Amino acid sequence: MKKDEVPQDLSSLGKITKELCYATDSSGKYVAALSSGWDVKITALDVAWGDIEKRIAAAKQKVLNKEASQLLFFMEYRLMDISILAGYTGFWKWQIKRHLKPEAFDKLSIQKLEKYAEAFNIKVEDLKSMTIHED
Incomplete structure (x- = not known):
């Protein structure tokens, strides 16, 4: 070219x-x-971001339906999986899987919530309420 x-x-x-x-x-x-x-790349990126937005919306709905904890929402929003989140928090993968359950998440100590909030670059209150503040 x-x-x-x-x-x-x-x-x-x-x-x-x-x-x-x-x-x-x-x-x-x-x-x-x-x-x-260029047009081809723009279209591909738009499709990919559309898929990500659907995953975020589905995660939010799961949290609202009490099928998952707020961690799932923020993992999707921050494009993280369990391995990545384990690396940022120091938690074992099995612990994060457990914390993805609403009943386990609701019992987490403030120290554990702070680790998660720090990994997602948010406040603990925002973690609990699924609030996003765009900077």
Whole structure:
């Protein structure tokens, strides 16, 4: 692809960052060029984020239905799985699986809730109420 043909289709990420691509200049040499996005990639990212939003909504509904604790919601929201959350908190995976149950979560000490809140970069009150504050 020639340098002047590098796609510049604006996406939501294009406002934040640009992607480094390699293209050929007028003499046929490879040079670095910045792209703000291209349609195919934008569509793929939009589909992926749509799936993530559905998972977050499903997790929230499970919490409201008392099928899971607030941890599930924040794990989906922060794109974490049990292994990642275990790494951030120091809890064993089996402990986190147990804490995903509402009845176990409701009995957690303030120290354990603080570890979870710190891992999700929120306050304990927000963890309990599933409140998100976008910065």
